[in-house]
Amino acid sequence: MNSFALKAENLSFTYPRPPQPLFWLMGGKARSVTALDKVSFSMERGEKVSLMGRNGAGKTTLLKIAMGLLSTANSGIAIFGMSPLHKNSRRMIGFSQSDERSFYFRMTVRENLQFFGGIWGMDAPSLRSRISGISEKLSVSEFLDEPFAQLSSGMKQRVSIARSLLHDPPLLLLDEPTRSLDVVAQEELRTLLGSGVFENKTVLLATHKFEEAVRLSGRCVVLNRGRLVLDGAPPASESALVELLGKEEP
Amino acid sequence: MSFLIPLSAIFRRDLRLAVSYRLEFVMRTFSALFSVVLWYYLSIFLKPGEDIIGGKDYFTYVVIGMALLGYINLMLYTFSQKIRQDQMVGTLEFIVASPTSPALLLFSSTIWEMVMESLHLSIYLMIALVFGAAFKVGAIFPLAVVFALTLMSFGSLGIIAASFLIVFKRGEPVTPFIAAFFALLGNIFFPAKILPPALKTLSMFMPLPYSVDAVRKLLTAGAGWQEVLPEISALLVFCLFLVPAAILSLNLSLKLARRYGLLSMY
Secondary structure (H helix, E strand, C coil), rough: CCCCEEEEEEEEEEEECCCCCCHHCCCCCCCCCEEEEEEEEECCCCEEEEECCCCCCHHHHHHHHHHHHCCCCCCCCCCCEEECCHHHHHHHHEEEEEECCCCCCCCCCHHHHHHHHCCCCCCCHHHHHHHHHHHHHHCHHHHCCEEHHCCCCHHHHHHHHHHHHCCCCCEEEEEECCCCCCHHHHHHHHHHHHHHHHHHCEEEEEEEEEEEEEHHHCCEEEEECCCEEEEEECCHHHHHHHHHHCCCCC | CCCCCHHHHHHHHHHHHHHHHCHHHHHHHHHHHHHHHHHHHHHHHHCCCCCCCCCCCHHHHHHHHHHHHHHHHHHHHHHHHHHHHHHHHCHHHHCCCCCCCCCHHHHHHHHHHHHHHHHHHHHHHHHHCCCCCCCCCCCCHHHHHHHHHHHHHEEEEEEEHHHHHHHHHHCCCCHHEEEEEEEECCCCCCCCHHCHHHHHHCCCHHHHHHHHHHHHHHCCCCCCHHHHHHHHHHHHHHHHHHHHHHHHHHHHHHHHHHHCCCCCCC
């Protein structure tokens, strides 16, 4: 049995410039952009790691490769020893992002969760009990029959986390879950992240927020311009992190 | 069976979203009524030569063509519309990241639309009967086979159009062009035999004339297997080419989307 939940080995990804005439038709980027450059790190089962870096450092690209939404010729990343494109590896991953625009706004919270649980292959009885259990833990029970559009941003983020936990995946990828939240909602969500909700889960949390990263785990992976600049204990302070990120040559 | 779980999840999603837009159903019912009335009076006004359309009345001729065209348009547009909807709503990445196969996801997204189109077709044909359309239904099983082959052919073309949408983001200008082209050459409003020779020849390489001819034979002339065997054979040949082409184009477009990071773009 593979002991690594996630293992990246010399992981590189360049958003390529499509060949002509495909480029002309697609109207793609004018030049190729390297998002990840030979990144190597691994996560043991049950480990919690913060993924930090500036905007455009490659954090979201890394998460999307892990989810099988982006691919390279040589993937360089394995999820429980499998390719991210493998059907079974997708069952092992739960994903939550800060963009609330990934739900059907005209459907209720429950209907949204039923839909996503359904395409993850969950049958109605297990979905019912799972929705009830998770919504209880995340304090969204009373909003289950509300239209998604009517929820506050903080509540939408909780629902997004509930969706990531629906199929009980052992690996969670969280992409800046507190980005668009007010300070109170941020604090509530951080408390939630530190609670037992993610017990026994491997969590990779992409964040810009130093305090959040430190609170989640004692291990931090820092990317700068696609390169790994730190893998270990978080920097001593936010200014130390700023210094670390500022040091990298452009 | 496990494939039924995502299929029913997608059906229920489409049902819920459709119910939240009730006006659309009412408007489509009214448009069926207006369409039948329009073709009824046009058939009286124009009185096309009955020898051109094989001795049948033009009203019945065009009503059947229009009914089939509804399904054709459904198969051509639905896949692209659903992908576009999920691109705009922002759910496409989550759906693609699920363990359900893209082909099953796409196929499931047509089920609700098929049910609705069938409901509208029934209303459409009932209104046409009231206005005097002369149906003489033949064998049902060949009708089901023709129908299934027609949906497979045009569903494949719809998936090819959706594949373009995934990569190029705007497939809409292409699909209406194809739909209009089919309407022109597809024996819907008039038989292709009155067209110039070049267009007449071109129409032989499209599935629509074979579908429409077979359905007309089965619904107005009481035909059976023997009479529609040539059309069924032609449709089978189209399916043999189009179904693998659709699977290939879908896989290729997803591969390109993953390589170039196109799934979140719209």
